[in-house]
Amino acid sequence: MIKENLFGKTKEELQAIALELGLPKFNGSQWAEWMYKNNADSLEDMHNVSKKAKALIAEKYTIEKSKFSSVQESVDGTKKYLFHIRGEHFIEAAYIPDKDRATLCVSSQVGCKMGCLFCMTGKQGFQVNLSTGEILNQIYSLPEFDKLTNVVYMGMGEPFDNLNHVLKSIEILTADYGMAWSSKRITVSTIGIIPGMKTFLDKSKAHLAISLHSPFEEERKKIMPIENVFRLPQLINEIKSFEFGRQRRVSFEYIMFKDFNDTKKHVDQIARILNGINCRINLIRFHPIPGTPLLGSDEATIIKFQNELKKKGIVTTLRASRGEDIYAACGLLSTKELIKRKEEEDF
Amino acid sequence: MHQSDKHSLGDIELFPVSITKKEYLGEDAYVLYFKKTFDFTPGQIIAISMTKDEPPRLYSISSSPKENEIAILFKVNHSGFLTPRLANLNKNDQMMVSKAFGSFYGTKNADYWIAAGTGIAPFISMQKFDLARNKTLIHGGREENSFYFSNLFQNTDGLKYIPCSSIMDKPPFYKGRLTEYLKNEDIDVNKSFFVCGKSEMVVQVRDILINRGVDYDQIIAEIYF
Numbered sequence: 001m002i003k004e005n006l007f008g009k010t011k012e013e014l015q016a017i018a019l020e021l022g023l024p025k026f027n028g029s030q031w032a033e034w035m036y037k038n039n040a041d042s043l044e045d046m047h048n049v050s051k052k053a054k055a056l057i058a059e060k061y062t063i064e065k066s067k068f069s070s071v072q073e074s075v076d077g078t079k080k081y082l083f084h085i086r087g088e089h090f091i092e093a094a095y096i097p098d099k100d101r102a103t104l105c106v107s108s109q110v111g112c113k114m115g116c117l118f119c120m121t122g123k124q125g126f127q128v129n130l131s132t133g134e135i136l137n138q139i140y141s142l143p144e145f146d147k148l149t150n151v152v153y154m155g156m157g158e159p160f161d162n163l164n165h166v167l168k169s170i171e172i173l174t175a176d177y178g179m180a181w182s183s184k185r186i187t188v189s190t191i192g193i194i195p196g197m198k199t200f201l202d203k204s205k206a207h208l209a210i211s212l213h214s215p216f217e218e219e220r221k222k223i224m225p226i227e228n229v230f231r232l233p234q235l236i237n238e239i240k241s242f243e244f245g246r247q248r249r250v251s252f253e254y255i256m257f258k259d260f261n262d263t264k265k266h267v268d269q270i271a272r273i274l275n276g277i278n279c280r281i282n283l284i285r286f287h288p289i290p291g292t293p294l295l296g297s298d299e300a301t302i303i304k305f306q307n308e309l310k311k312k313g314i315v316t317t318l319r320a321s322r323g324e325d326i327y328a329a330c331g332l333l334s335t336k337e338l339i340k341r342k343e344e345e346d347f
Numbered sequence: 348m349h350q351s352d353k354h355s356l357g358d359i360e361l362f363p364v365s366i367t368k369k370e371y372l373g374e375d376a377y378v379l380y381f382k383k384t385f386d387f388t389p390g391q392i393i394a395i396s397m398t399k400d401e402p403p404r405l406y407s408i409s410s411s412p413k414e415n416e417i418a419i420l421f422k423v424n425h426s427g428f429l430t431p432r433l434a435n436l437n438k439n440d441q442m443m444v445s446k447a448f449g450s451f452y453g454t455k456n457a458d459y460w461i462a463a464g465t466g467i468a469p470f471i472s473m474q475k476f477d478l479a480r481n482k483t484l485i486h487g488g489r490e491e492n493s494f495y496f497s498n499l500f501q502n503t504d505g506l507k508y509i510p511c512s513s514i515m516d517k518p519p520f521y522k523g524r525l526t527e528y529l530k531n532e533d534i535d536v537n538k539s540f541f542v543c544g545k546s547e548m549v550v551q552v553r554d555i556l557i558n559r560g561v562d563y564d565q566i567i568a569e570i571y572f
Contacts, residue, residue: 113546115570117553117563125547161572163402193572195394195402221450225549225568228451229392229405291554293563 003062007035007140008133010168011177021056029177031057036178039140041065064133065141068093078323081142085110085134089127091156093138096322103150106138108166109157114191117223118213118255120289121156129162135169151181153188154209160188160196170204183207184247191226192235201242209282210235212252214261215269223260223294236273244278255284256297262305271312280315287321361399361443366436367416373492375423376465377434378409379442380416387412387447389472390569394445395419397432404429405572407468407543408447409496411475417444420468420495451543451569453478458539461552463487463525466544469569471496480505487511487525487548529555536560543569 006014015028030049034040042063043054068081069090079095094105111124139151151173153159159166170186172178183205190197191211201208214220221227244250252274256262270281283306286296297305302318309316368380387393387408394403410418423430436442453473460470460482467486473479479500488494489512500508501519511525521528529552536559542552549568556566 111546113570113572115546115550115553115568122546122550123554125545125550217450221567222564225570226572228567228569229449229572231448231450291557293557 001060003058003060005064005131005133006031006057006061007063007065008131008136008168008172010132010171011175017061021053021060023053023056027053032172032177035063036136036172036175037180039145065137067141072326074323074326076322078326079144080323080326081138083134083138083141085130086128091130091134091138093142093155094323095142095144097144097147098320098322101149102144102147103152104139104142104144104148105152105155106135107155107157108135108153108159108162112157113161114158115225116191116211118257118286118289118292118294123289123291130157130165132165132168132172135165136172139173150185150187152186152209158191158193160190160193160200163196163199167200167203170206174205184249187249187251189253191224192230192232193226194230194235194238197235198238205248207249207251209251209253210239212254212270212281213257215266215273219261223257232273236277239277239279249280250277251280251282253282253284255286256302256305257286258295258297258301260294262297262301264308267305267308267312270309271314274314280317281309283316283318285319285321361394361396361403361445363441364444366438366440366442369437372420372495374490375425375434376493376495377421377423379419379421379433379436380410381442381444383410383415383417385446387417388452389476389478390449390451390453390469391447392449392451393417393419393447395433396429396443399443401428403443403445407451407465407472407569409468409471411472413476420465420471422465449569451541451567453541454539455480456539457481457483458541459534460484461487461525461529461540461542461544463544463548464493465495466542466548466569466571467495469543470541471499474499474503474506479503483507483509485509485511485525485528487544489514491515526551526555529559534559534561537565539565539567541567541569544571546570 011029011032014031015025018028019025034046040046043058069084070082072080077097081093083091085091089110091107091110096103109129110127112121113126115122173181173186174183186206187209188206189209217232220232239250283302288295306316306318364381366379366381370378392405392407394405396403406419406421408417409420410416421430421433423434425431451469462470484500484506486494494510497510500506509521510519511521511523511528513524516522540556540561542549549570553566557563
């Protein structure tokens with residue numbers, strides 16, 4: 001019999017399992033604290049759980065976390081961890097230390113359905129959604145776990161296409177029974193799955209990042225097929241209708257593509273559509289992926305673009321490129337592994 | 348909290364409709380019909396769920412705006428959340444739908460249409476709305492009955508229909524996957540290419556087209572999310 005993994009279940013789910021096993025409900029709360037607060041790796045680590053209870057649990061359940069299968073380290077300290085999932089898939093998590101912060105970029109899916117023209121992960125197509133445990137495992141099994149200050153859901157996959165597991169993982173990160181992190185330490189990035197975004201905004205307090213990449217609908221459609229489904233004006237309207245409050249941040253990610261989205265016309269339109277939204281823009285340098293027709297804007301254009309946006313009163317940051325020497329851009333490493341494996345299969 | 352607390356997909360509410368007809372196409376593929384109560388443009392999609400409390404899924408409309416019923420083509424994914432239940436629906440049963448949205452619109456130009464599996468759905472709608480003239484439809488499938496609505500396309504004046512299958516070795520099939528057709532056969536790289544299907548197929552097709560010299564501006568993709 002395949003045993004079900006307890007790691008990744010919320011306190012409420014664990015309490016239900018306790019009751020199902022004929023144990024007191026509070027046992028579920030104990031297990032949650034052992035796994036998520038104390039990072040217990042097995043039932044044996046749960047010292048205040050009785051032997052009898054452990055035996056009952058072990059009949060049907062297990063606690064399983066998996067170690068990364070490989071790691072690459074950049075000269076700038078960025079580390080790219082590769083995890084094997086369910087024996088046949090690969091996901092990536094990027095650890096990015098920076099002065100007083102240490103951020104982990106986690107994946108939410110193996111592959112991605114969104115097919116953005118500039119994305120390496122999209123070239124894998126979609127394989128599977130990660131479970132809550134598989135999302136959390138990237139965090140809990142990290143050698144630098146104790147140093148982490150922030151988590152961003154910006155790795156492989158579209159988080160709002162796997163909303164329930166992403167929300168449950170955020171619950172465990174922020175709950176008293178879990179890591180008890182402030183929601184302000186967590187950012188979830190989306191390309192604009194509007195229904196999922198609305199649910200996320202209502203059910204979580206974590207920050208939101210939106211992949212904008214063009215302020216023009218027709219132009220955005222050329223590089224992001226999602227625009228054919230959830231249109232930019234509707235997305236912006238939804239953001240404008242939500243009361244973010246003072247603690248919660250919405251930001252827009254903007255990859256700079258040469259001669260595509262880096263002109264004064266784009267600055268003006270960004271200012272127009274974001275008018276009334278208290279937000280920031282993160283400009284990102286583009287490092288071409290194999291086979292893409294897009295090129296990155298040059299440094300002078302990027303700086304000029306940033307300054308023009310600032311003049312419009314928009315808080316604009318330029319994200320430092322990290323881990324370039326280890327293919328830290330999302331999807332590159334795992335796609336290489338996938339291709340390698342497929343080539344091996346073909347022979 | 349959102350100022351609007353209605354259960355909706357974006358600004359679009361879900362509402363109940365009754366099934367008027369169910370058609371089985373073979374190979375676990377079905378078409379469900381319900382009475383048209385809203386307007387749409389060929390290429391648009393709707394959200395569908397069984398109840399208002401569960402997350403909807405998106406489907407392209409396969410009927411024409413000129414028809415009185417709206418049709419949805421789907422294939423059962425046996426481990427899926429919605430399609431096994433959709434397949435069990437019968438006449439007069441209810442499901443929840445949204446109004447139409449999306450902007451994968453057809454044109455009257457001499458474009459290429461490229462589809463695999465149920466990705467053919469928006470092109471059925473476009474064909475029925477008289478947008479098929481001057482088009483080249485490259486349709487990927489496997490067995491003969493996986494080329495949904497192939498009769499419709501084979502009998503369309505002005506449409507060049509190219510069914511591609513790696514296992515079918517008789518006319519009118521091109522023997523090979525649609526990706527092989529796009530790699531090896533003559534295509535007019537100056538035309539627009541409308542592509543619909545799963546992400547793997549769309550991404551592969553896009554890479555091939557770009558590699559053959561098609562400007563990415565000219566590739567319009569609808570991915571089944």
